[in-house]
Amino acid sequence: MKKIKIAFFSIPSKEKSYLNKKFDKKKFDLYFFKEELYESTTSWKEKLSILNEIDVLSVFIYDKVDKKIIDKAKNLKLIATRSTGFNHIDVEYAKKKKISVANVPFYGENTVAEHTFALILALSRNLHKAYIRSQQSNFSLDGLRGFDLRGKVIGVIGAGSIGVHVMKIAKGFGMKVLAYDIKQNHILEELLDFKYVGLDELLSSSDIITLHCPYNEQTHHLLNMNNIKKVKRGALFINTARSGIIEPSALYHAIDSGIFSGAGLDVFEGEELLKEENQMLTKNVPLKNVEALLKRNLLLRRENVIITPHMAFDSHEAIERILDTTVENIIAFFENKNYYKVN
Template sequence: MREFTKDKTMSIYFFETDQQQQTYLTERLPDETLNFCSEPLKTAAQARDMFDAEIISPFVHSHVSADVLDALPSLKMIATRSTGFDHINAPCAESRGIPVCNVPTYGENTVAEHTFALILALSRNLHKAYMQTSAGNFSLTGLQGFDLQGKILGVVGLGGVGRYVAQIARGFGMIVLACDPVEDSEKAERFGYTYTTLPDLLGRSDIVTLHAPLTSETRGMIGSENLSLFKRGAFLINTARGELVDTEALVRALDDGILRGAGLDVIAGEEVFSEERQLLLNPNATAGSLKTALTNLSLLRRPDLIITPHIAFDSLEAIERLMITTVANIQAFRRGSPQNVVHG
């Protein structure tokens, strides 16, 4: 770990912050030099303007690559305001003695509740009903839903969020199947789910919900091969990471009737929703980025999809917990005992 002087004011840069977060951080880190940016950190060119940064605190839309790290010669710590850290080149940071500290828990129940918001919206056609009634059409045609009681919910990934989802599902009278590399029989009994293999879960579940981390093993785990195993007419929910799902394969599965619908809070390449105009007009845009943009934009017109803009984590209480832990991570590092250090 890079050395620092405990009684010296440190230069800290926070990215993707709003005014409320900036006020909170200013009040709780009064002895540091704080710099705020509402935009994500993505390029080395941006980082070069922050060459004095000793601590940076990105959020999920920032990309802390090796090039960005090269442009930050004074950097001593990264305090990401998230549980996931796939937006940071953690091995590179670790090799340079720069600890990457995350927020291990802050929104398990929050994300689980949003998961069920998507499930309920799909099961009762709330999105279609809203659009119809907004247009003055009060017909019931095409709006009949289905009960959750007695349905099988397949939960992929039984960390904190997955366990909350299983617990909520049991309250609805659902049968819960679970798939996770590490099985915990005590928690399975307590939260009321049964472990099985991924192929069996996909083949039996009426609704499949993803709560796995993004790793080299899980990237694209829901692709053409696994989608072919789904129970015909099932629904897919993803509030975890967009890259868990092959978007093109998902579209084919919807077109072919393998899936009846999907609820997505995250999509691979989701940043194009706010940048599509600049991307489409950019003469240097790659064929891959343009294809991702067009594919994702086409999803917005599908009546069998509900898409929310990566807000599953975003409740008042969850953000407060996130900020509390981020401040504690910075203070622990300043004391010389970093906490919540992740390893790539």
């Protein structure tokens, strides 16, 4: 029987070992690449030869699966992304080529929610500033006074599975919760004691604004230069979703002008470029990419901004859930069983 060939990209060594134990080697041949899926690498020829043979392509959020890649994978039947979002894949073109796309819709609801509150607490109690001072043997309290979360209003944009976990944690802190979502579950609203409101009301009433909606055409620049002025002055802003949900100029303006008194960003404009940053002096790169990195560096210098490297999802338990669901998707596809199909 012909073996099913699967290529995994953006795979650390620990994940490679985990996946090797999950597949029957009599049925599957596995190929692993630590690098991302793109052409500008020394191993592109090796990748290209694999793409010509594989039945399944498994990728992560920085692997751009466009028409060019899909056309090179002549035998491709399934694209299995190890993420909830799939905007890095040309889903419509894959469908046209009769290639299925699967994702991992549930894996880290509590994981991302916990990281969200790690950012909130760091900002509300100035933990990042205190840590830097203590490393310099400076234990002065000047400028470190924070504020209680109890009684504050948190505005959750995107009341899906992650947003709901954020609400539950917020209730544990004694916070008031507002939510904005195009789909409203009023039974859940009553059970968790929060209130659905319009986006403008959420922006103007929230002490903390946190993003948990997917990134798509409808949410592209959902927060922008037109509505950022409606934000309650001095609010904290948290983004563990996608950078494109807020217009970059609106984010910088809100921080510079004090509309946001602080920001916790696990995602930010140009984050996908960071791995290439050291090569920028020797490569021809678009001006907009250089500008994005310069703006990121300016944000890093601000005491009221905390940036983490897209790690909200990255816990031991969440990664195992991602890999398990990916394996289940692939096996179910070839056994004609239900899987998390996107297209």
